[in-house]
Amino acid sequence: MKFIETNLKDAFLIELEPRGDDRGFFARTMCRDEFANVGLNSDFVQQNTSFSVHRGTLRGLHYQTPPHGEDKLVRCLQGAIVDVIVDIRKDSPTYMQHQMFELTSRNRQQLYVPKGFAHSFMTLEDNVEVSYLVTATYAPGSEDGLRYDDERLGIEWPLPVSVISEKDSSWPLISERTTTLY
Template identity: 45%
Template structure:
């Protein structure tokens, strides 16, 4: 596994080796030893899966507040998505900046999103599926989100937004006095 740091500290792209032969292909999804530089002492405690029908749909921008903040490792199993991480950490030099990466079944990339960052994605191919590895259990009382179209973030979505959940439509814009998440 090759680990590539992005401009946002802790947001890492994992590029995995794929071994192909006449039968198909094999690749490692997760290796604690190879990812130890990123994962540290954390444990994967929950694995989620999403399936999104509509090309152009946006899911996010979601995060969990402390004390239930979580690191996520995201992998696209089918289709293709524009995966986005937003830095919400107080005193971070990249506060309110975002990084996006195309994740697809074809490119085998995985994105690591640390605690204190929001996550969302836009579906670039219909019927896309994502696998999420989490370092904290889902806690509804700690759930939070950002508007996908918040002007303070100015995320560049590659397609017009075709579908958005009622919950994601209700996220408020970032308040002018928001100073970030303290971990």
């Protein structure tokens, strides 16, 4: 695997290194030792899958508050997404900055999202499947999120939002929050 630093501190884009022959290819998608060599947590305790029927479906921006923060390893298995992460760690030099990545079943890239980041993705095609590993189990009382259309974030989504949950469209704006983000 190739670990490529992003513009956001501690987040990495990971490219697979397929080994191929006339049957196809084989590639490692996660290796505890390789992750440790780069300083990344690989103590994954849960794997989640998301399937979205319609192009323009938006999920997020989600995160879990301490002490239930989670690192994520995100991969698009079918179709294509634009994945957006926002650094919400107050002490980070990239605090409140975001970056966008196109993850597809064709480019097979993965995104390592550290604790203290809000995470979201928008489907670029119909019938998209995304899988992600997480380092903490889901804790409903620690779930929080940011509004995808908060002007403070300035995220320019590539498509109009066609489908979004009521919860994701109702997160408070950053200017309306009475508590710290992370």
